[in-house]
Amino acid sequence: MALPFPYIYISCPCSDASRRALTSKRSSRDVDIDRAMQDDEDTFDPRHPRSAFSLFPPEHLLYCEECHEIKCPRCVTEEINATYCPDCLFESPKVMVRGELNRCPRNCFHCPICTSQMITTSIGDPKSGPFVLNCNYCMWNTLDVGIKFDKAIGIRGQVDEMANGGKQRPATLKSPYSGQAEPARKSSLSQTPLSPGHQDEAPDAMDRSVPGAPLDATARFNALRAFYKEQITDSSATDASFPTSALDMAYSSPSSLQRIMNIYTNRDSSAKRSRQKLTIMREARTSSEGFILTTESTKVSSPSIDYDETTTASQRAFQHPSFIGNPDAVKVSELRPMPTLMRTKRSKRCATCKHILTRPDLKISSARYRIKLIALNYIPFVTIKPLPVPGGLLAPVPDGADVVLAPGKPVQFIMTLRNPLFDDASVSLGCPSVTPGRHGHRVTILCPQFRIGKNSDAWDDALNNPPDRGTLNPAAGGEQIAGKLYDQGRNWASVVLEIVPASIVRQQSAELDEDEDVIEIPIRVRLEWTVTDLDAGLERRKRDKGLDDGEDVDDGKRELSYWMVVGIGRVAC
Amino acid sequence: MTTTVASAIRPSLRDRQQSGSPHTPSRYISSVQSSPGSSFLRPEEDPIIIELDPRGLNAGFQGESGPHCTFSFTPQNSRRIGDYQAYLPGYKRRRADLQARSREYELWRSDLSDVDLGLLEDKLERAVREAYNKHLLVDAGAARLILVLPSLVPHPVLSTILTLFFERWKYSSITLLPAPAMTIAAAGLRSGLVIDLGWEETVITAIYEYREVQVRRSTRAMKALTLKIGQLLDAVREKQDVQVRDSLLLDFDFVEEFIDRAGACHAMVMDVDEDLAARTATLQVQQQSTSSPRDENGAKLVIDWPTETSYRSIAVPREALHLACIEAIVGTKDETSSDDHEQSVSQLLYRTLLSLSSDVRGVCIPRIVFSGRATSVAGLSQCILDTTNAIISQHGWTAVRGKHLPTTRSGLGELAQGKAAPADARHDLHPPGMDDFVEERLYKQKAKDTQPAVPVVFRQVESLGPWTGASLIASLKAKSFVEVDREKFLSHGLAGAHRDFESNLASQRLGPARGSERTSWTLAGWG
Numbered sequence A: 001m002a003l004p005f006p007y008i009y010i011s012c013p014c015s016d017a018s019r020r021a022l023t024s025k026r027s028s029r030d031v032d033i034d035r036a037m038q039d040d041e042d043t044f045d046p047r048h049p050r051s052a053f054s055l056f057p058p059e060h061l062l063y064c065e066e067c068h069e070i071k072c073p074r075c076v077t078e079e080i081n082a083t084y085c086p087d088c089l090f091e092s093p094k095v096m097v098r099g100e101l102n103r104c105p106r107n108c109f110h111c112p113i114c115t116s117q118m119i120t121t122s123i124g125d126p127k128s129g130p131f132v133l134n135c136n137y138c139m140w141n142t143l144d145v146g147i148k149f150d151k152a153i154g155i156r157g158q159v160d161e162m163a164n165g166g167k168q169r170p171a172t173l174k175s176p177y178s179g180q181a182e183p184a185r186k187s188s189l190s191q192t193p194l195s196p197g198h199q200d201e202a203p204d205a206m207d208r209s210v211p212g213a214p215l216d217a218t219a220r221f222n223a224l225r226a227f228y229k230e231q232i233t234d235s236s237a238t239d240a241s242f243p244t245s246a247l248d249m250a251y252s253s254p255s256s257l258q259r260i261m262n263i264y265t266n267r268d269s270s271a272k273r274s275r276q277k278l279t280i281m282r283e284a285r286t287s288s289e290g291f292i293l294t295t296e297s298t299k300v301s302s303p304s305i306d307y308d309e310t311t312t313a314s315q316r317a318f319q320h321p322s323f324i325g326n327p328d329a330v331k332v333s334e335l336r337p338m339p340t341l342m343r344t345k346r347s348k349r350c351a352t353c354k355h356i357l358t359r360p361d362l363k364i365s366s367a368r369y370r371i372k373l374i375a376l377n378y379i380p381f382v383t384i385k386p387l388p389v390p391g392g393l394l395a396p397v398p399d400g401a402d403v404v405l406a407p408g409k410p411v412q413f414i415m416t417l418r419n420p421l422f423d424d425a426s427v428s429l430g431c432p433s434v435t436p437g438r439h440g441h442r443v444t445i446l447c448p449q450f451r452i453g454k455n456s457d458a459w460d461d462a463l464n465n466p467p468d469r470g471t472l473n474p475a476a477g478g479e480q481i482a483g484k485l486y487d488q489g490r491n492w493a494s495v496v497l498e499i500v501p502a503s504i505v506r507q508q509s510a511e512l513d514e515d516e517d518v519i520e521i522p523i524r525v526r527l528e529w530t531v532t533d534l535d536a537g538l539e540r541r542k543r544d545k546g547l548d549d550g551e552d553v554d555d556g557k558r559e560l561s562y563w564m565v566v567g568i569g570r571v572a573c
Numbered sequence B: 001m002t003t004t005v006a007s008a009i010r011p012s013l014r015d016r017q018q019s020g021s022p023h024t025p026s027r028y029i030s031s032v033q034s035s036p037g038s039s040f041l042r043p044e045e046d047p048i049i050i051e052l053d054p055r056g057l058n059a060g061f062q063g064e065s066g067p068h069c070t071f072s073f074t075p076q077n078s079r080r081i082g083d084y085q086a087y088l089p090g091y092k093r094r095r096a097d098l099q100a101r102s103r104e105y106e107l108w109r110s111d112l113s114d115v116d117l118g119l120l121e122d123k124l125e126r127a128v129r130e131a132y133n134k135h136l137l138v139d140a141g142a143a144r145l146i147l148v149l150p151s152l153v154p155h156p157v158l159s160t161i162l163t164l165f166f167e168r169w170k171y172s173s174i175t176l177l178p179a180p181a182m183t184i185a186a187a188g189l190r191s192g193l194v195i196d197l198g199w200e201e202t203v204i205t206a207i208y209e210y211r212e213v214q215v216r217r218s219t220r221a222m223k224a225l226t227l228k229i230g231q232l233l234d235a236v237r238e239k240q241d242v243q244v245r246d247s248l249l250l251d252f253d254f255v256e257e258f259i260d261r262a263g264a265c266h267a268m269v270m271d272v273d274e275d276l277a278a279r280t281a282t283l284q285v286q287q288q289s290t291s292s293p294r295d296e297n298g299a300k301l302v303i304d305w306p307t308e309t310s311y312r313s314i315a316v317p318r319e320a321l322h323l324a325c326i327e328a329i330v331g332t333k334d335e336t337s338s339d340d341h342e343q344s345v346s347q348l349l350y351r352t353l354l355s356l357s358s359d360v361r362g363v364c365i366p367r368i369v370f371s372g373r374a375t376s377v378a379g380l381s382q383c384i385l386d387t388t389n390a391i392i393s394q395h396g397w398t399a400v401r402g403k404h405l406p407t408t409r410s411g412l413g414e415l416a417q418g419k420a421a422p423a424d425a426r427h428d429l430h431p432p433g434m435d436d437f438v439e440e441r442l443y444k445q446k447a448k449d450t451q452p453a454v455p456v457v458f459r460q461v462e463s464l465g466p467w468t469g470a471s472l473i474a475s476l477k478a479k480s481f482v483e484v485d486r487e488k489f490l491s492h493g494l495a496g497a498h499r500d501f502e503s504n505l506a507s508q509r510l511g512p513a514r515g516s517e518r519t520s521w522t523l524a525g526w527g
């Protein structure tokens, strides 16, 4: 596992198959759900492929105060509040983002080879250039594809205009249809940077293309669309002479889609009517209409190239979209530097009740939130360390070294739960005596049920408790007796967790599956508490709603249960 | 009535109302009725197009020439949040059985017996969420959704996909578009033959006027090729020195990347300039003779083979790659053909053409469109067409096989005659006899833009792919057959789908009858 041992994951209850069975009417899947429920009744299996999608580090989880539920990224809805470049922190207004094709409109680029951020460097005079984009990680630079810049600013606009090799980019096609063509999906930046009118691209932008240049995907798309549109308007115009069908043939009327999608006509008379209006459309024939034979395309004509000149699938994936990069690049020399993908700040709402869970600070440079209901303010924070006994495991050091356990030898860990609530909570922990999966490790929690005190402030604590409370007392605490806490303090309690790792038997040649030797313990956590001092906000909300609806009176009783997965270490083998 | 509300919201709808068209379909209105105050109240945003197949997802905005992002269903993308171990130094790539491993790269497969629909939902949810959050940068579910799907999706899979989209996000309706027809549209064609060299299956779809008229499939596809090349690479590895051998990594990612890159180098399929039939016959001879026209270093492809720490230069024989490719996908002309699902692609292509009526066949042969990942294997498509050509010239268009049967006419000659019963003017073939003024007009139209008839020989047309086809068709305000309404789906599920595709199709073709409201939706080919 990537996280150093020991680690904690929590499975969001929204993924619980049983929960979903209650709320959905998916008849076709009843069988699966029944089966899943039976499996699920007993134990959560962290190794099940589905578990990877429901397990989250606790700090990723939120809590809805309306539903009294843990909320994960899957059970919230999100709304974008701001869009910014993560490299230069430039914020783009919402209306501009699409026109900038969701990419940084300024100078930020990433390397098409290794995806690192690139740096603008002068290859001549430090002030007057020319300039290139350089990757300091893999040393690729834009000169490798024949691109250099006159100015050190507005790089995005310059790149958008340039094809690899430094020539003007044939982004659109000069065709008889160019007048009526929709604006090319070309960045707005190639005109005037940050001009709001990207939708009304000037017609002359269309005419700048190089005649005879092979059509790139975008130019071909525009040619095809112009062609289809002309076909639709043409055939509509002809049809206007037919009184019966004239009116519904207007462009963009719903029947034009029938024409596009559904034109197969039989010779029987009933179909003849549709034939009258539909058969006029033809297919594209020339490259100016977007029609290209494979033999004409560059793909075939390129002679053999070396293996190390070819692109990898991940490099091509990084080149999307085709109107910015070149996802069809066969050779490395056809790759394009990619402007930085913008990032968003989003608020999150509970998908069930729409209650707001997080709202970020709108200032881009701030990483703070104006609202953030993190789950760790409601559920205990869990830490694990080895029991300090002579000859036992050493506490993990932050060098990332694996914790390795000897098979068959019992090991004790201290698991501490810290209560963030302002009320006492009762905790009940359940775990299978043998972990699920191929290698059953034996597990015992010596004290599965206990209470943890409220998170009163430290001043209260000092008044109510003797000063030595909360530290390990070798005489009274530190006991490893079933049913007794190992230790406890103001708002925390420790229990002993004993593990007997199973030995992993394998054939000499057999290789272990990834993380097959990792010991992970699923623990069902059940919390109960009563909110004594109902939050002022809650009170107000109740008043607003009016108490007359009766049923909604909050008695303050809270209950929460979820599966937690504890990663302890690896078995030696 | 809500129509007035709706027309106030949507100008285009109001226009339609005012035109007084008797054919105004009421579907938009009904969806407004069923979900008042939904996304229709927002300023209209560009619909989102998502193309989905068992290996990956492409997502972007309608009207754009390509998707904004692509997402592969890989084990890497199926890890827990916070699990970055694959990116850490010292991460060990494991040599796993390719066949078993490949399942982790599939969202679903045609054999559903071991497909966990819950896992499918988990993977798809994450992929779509990531597409919205990282790439599309718009609020998920606010705009309409257009889903481009393979023409055959198992029912439980389709049901799970739609349920996820409707329950997780608030789409008011989802439009389904079939990938093969979109591939045709993105080639500028209206009819043609789509050969999708997909992952699990090669699917050949004959499209006539955007309708699928014939579909045939075979398991001779990329998965078979990947396993085959995996064996071949393993054999190459075994031949290395002991200390080299054990350092060489051989996993799914490497094999797949090797196919892509070797394919791009023209190493998977050798040059197509010589007659393929002759070459396959003499392959064995060539293998033995060192004096083949290819020079020494040309016979091997030198690659950087990944090791646990770095790379190592290893030579892979091109001839073996070519043979593996022929064996896994293309097939030979002399193969005894059966109708099972393991036919070679060239036999499958021949069989498909054979089963078409001669006029449709005449339209399809000069309109071959290849799609799928294997299109990146340089020369493969031409190799398939050459082999099929050899089959045609040997057997013609008769289903009966046997050497003693005299082949009086060459296949293509017969084909040329076959177009005597032609399609129509849209395909630049001769128009049929003029029996009414419509035909007359058609003829005039044809005369207006005269084009030489396209000869009936194999001709490959480039397509921008199904995603772009959908973007094109959707931006022309075309409406597909299959629009799934949220409320109806959630209350009735797929069972509520109107299965009677043909009758529905017919009624739609003629336009809905005056005043009738379409209350059912159809799954068309997916039903």
Ligand SMILES: [Zn+2]
Residues within 6 Å of the ligand: A012, A013, A014, A015, A070, A071, A072, A073, A074, A075
């Ligand atoms: Zn959740």
Ligand SMILES: [Zn+2]
Residues within 6 Å of the ligand: A085, A086, A087, A088, A089, A090, A104, A105, A106, A107, A108, A340
């Ligand atoms: Zn930036």
Ligand SMILES: [Zn+2]
Residues within 6 Å of the ligand: A111, A112, A113, A114, A115, A116, A135, A136, A137, A138, A139, A140
């Ligand atoms: Zn780099």
Ligand SMILES: [Zn+2]
Residues within 6 Å of the ligand: A064, A065, A066, A067, A068, A350, A351, A352, A353, A354, A355
């Ligand atoms: Zn809620």
